[in-house]
Amino acid sequence: MEVFMKLCKILCLMLTLPLWILEQLGLYGLYKRVFPFLAYNITFSYNDKMHKVKRNLFRNIHNFANKDHTLRLLEIGCGSGANFPFYPGGCTVTCTDPNPHFERYLRRSMEANTHLTYEAFLVMAGEDMTGVADQSMDVVVCTLVLCSVRDVRRVLEETQRILRPGGAFYFMEHVASARGSWTFFFQYALQPAWYYLGDGCVTTRETWKDLEAAGFSSLHLSHVEAPQVTYTIRPHVLGWAVK
Numbered sequence: 001m002e003v004f005m006k007l008c009k010i011l012c013l014m015l016t017l018p019l020w021i022l023e024q025l026g027l028y029g030l031y032k033r034v035f036p037f038l039a040y041n042i043t044f045s046y047n048d049k050m051h052k053v054k055r056n057l058f059r060n061i062h063n064f065a066n067k068d069h070t071l072r073l074l075e076i077g078c079g080s081g082a083n084f085p086f087y088p089g090g091c092t093v094t095c096t097d098p099n100p101h102f103e104r105y106l107r108r109s110m111e112a113n114t115h116l117t118y119e120a121f122l123v124m125a126g127e128d129m130t131g132v133a134d135q136s137m138d139v140v141v142c143t144l145v146l147c148s149v150r151d152v153r154r155v156l157e158e159t160q161r162i163l164r165p166g167g168a169f170y171f172m173e174h175v176a177s178a179r180g181s182w183t184f185f186f187q188y189a190l191q192p193a194w195y196y197l198g199d200g201c202v203t204t205r206e207t208w209k210d211l212e213a214a215g216f217s218s219l220h221l222s223h224v225e226a227p228q229v230t231y232t233i234r235p236h237v238l239g240w241a242v243k
Helices: 002-015 017-024 028-057 100-112 152-162 182-189 191-197 207-212
Strands: 072-076 092-097 117-123 137-143 163-174 218-225 235-242
Touching: 002 017, 002 182, 002 191, 017 028, 028 100, 028 163, 028 235, 072 152, 092 100, 100 117, 137 152, 152 163, 152 207, 182 191, 207 218, 207 235
Parallel strands: 072 092, 072 137, 092 117, 137 163
Antiparallel strands: 163 235, 218 235
């Protein structure tokens, strides 16, 4: 099976060769203008399927409000604001994303979720959030983002830098399936296509290992199978970690 899996990946690489050439020529960057439109429209379907999962994930987020009972929340890779409906009313949200073309769709989500106060939209990568002060956030949220960052460990280091002591990091990420499974077969074989269509998405990351090694004071992590989502990204990890 492993040999067949590698052959399938080689075939996928060959099929995506034109996209690789466009990337080398600097033309693939045009897709970053299109990707926010696709992500925004996919959000509605994904939230419908994952509504119960997300509601349960964020159900205790209010417990991390600071002493004056306010909640300062920063979302890494906010995209089009898919998580806004699940945040508690009154919290102040700072949004970050490396793709500035998400702002148009982010504004729509802001207008639809007036129970939140919006601080800023910062164009920056999760690996370098120097525009955010140390220990300035009560909660950091990151969902479906660690699959596409360049350095997962660096993002987690930055997360801990900007969290106040006792603050929480909430996460939900699709991850690699068990090796030898058919899901892993398709994740591995189709990875070249996922990389380009998903704007750098990697489906075979074992993200839970980075979370376990990050040095949080406590980690509440669960492995789940996301209901009714695309087969190759069905395995998820989710939970929260306390600094």
